[in-house]
Amino acid sequence: MTFAMNQMSNDLKAKGIDIVNMTLGEPDFNTPENVKAAACTALEENYTHYTPVGGSLSLREAISDKLKKENGLTFSPADILVSNGAKQSLCNVVMALIDEGDEVIIPAPYWVSYPQMVLLAGGKPVYVDTGIEQGFKMTPEQLEKAITPKTKMLILCSPSNPTGAVYSKEELKALADVVLRHEDLVVVSDEIYEHLNYVGAHASIASFEGMRERTVIINGVSKAYAMTGWRIGFLAAPKWIVSACSMLQGQYTSGPCSVSQKAAEEAWRGPQACVEDMRQAFERRRNLLVSLLREIPGLEVNVPDGAFYLFPKCSSFFGKTDGEKVIKTSTDLAMFLLERGHVAVVGGDAFGAPDYFRLSYATSEDKIKEAAKRMAGALALLK
């Protein structure tokens, strides 16, 4: 759905219509210069051959150091598998651990690919609904209630796509306490938005006693270093999981692109100022977009603590019409905003949250202002 809305927006642009695209799931910044230089050097030095399936040793050492330094976690290079983006890391672990009929708990709103990966593996997604009133965060009680003898996995995403919700250390500890009561349950902790956090230091559920052996950490360079196209992500996990995922990846794709691996190594080892610069820019944009959307009657907007998405509640518009179309769903509303406001957003139906829609603020402050103005104008037509 996110790619489809992006495509529709591009099609209209190609017809000469000026669209403000708020669907994008990637930073609008360029990859830092030192990272690009490392890739050029890799090419010049003919670092263009197959690498080990799980990524080069030097890259896995850089990731191991990153996990120690930034997260206080000990994973040796042998506990790390580098893949073609965090997406492949996630798919590896779901395909490796989930069999026919296994249940996977996915808090909703969720990132669109989680349920599809589980279905692909023959598993059953079990959704736990969370709304704006609870900050889009699952409580320990909700988690406990969703666990059955068939539950194998919990997929947790903090900071979250699509809501921007960030679990605090205390909230994660309470969830970890529930997980530890169920010995077959593995947590897949998607931390790809780790550095886009506006409330403090990132916390990983793997950091609590007993959780290192029960958690698969997913992360990568896409969001923190504006490197979506380089396709480097990783999983860090207990050895038995790394070994199963490695076997799968060895058959599907082998190791990721050699040049991208050198670039990612520089991203993790090199200067980190670019990460903080981008984080601050996103925080300014978040504040701007929240304040502008809060002025639009009918939208309920919370202040997300991380990532670069806003997830306003829009169900007050359901049943309303501009005289031509009746808005019945959030996807109807997204289409209406595209056609009448020339702003592209994604309906919440795609994220398991039909009362909401998602906007990405990975775009300039001028475009954010323009988008808010156009949305206010279009939504005012609905009576």
Ligand SMILES: Cc1ncc(COP(=O)(O)O)c(C=O)c1O
């Ligand atoms: C929550 C989440 N996890 C994983 C990914 C995939 O990241 P990558 O580009 O490293 O495959 C994304 C990308 O949009 C995401 O939003």
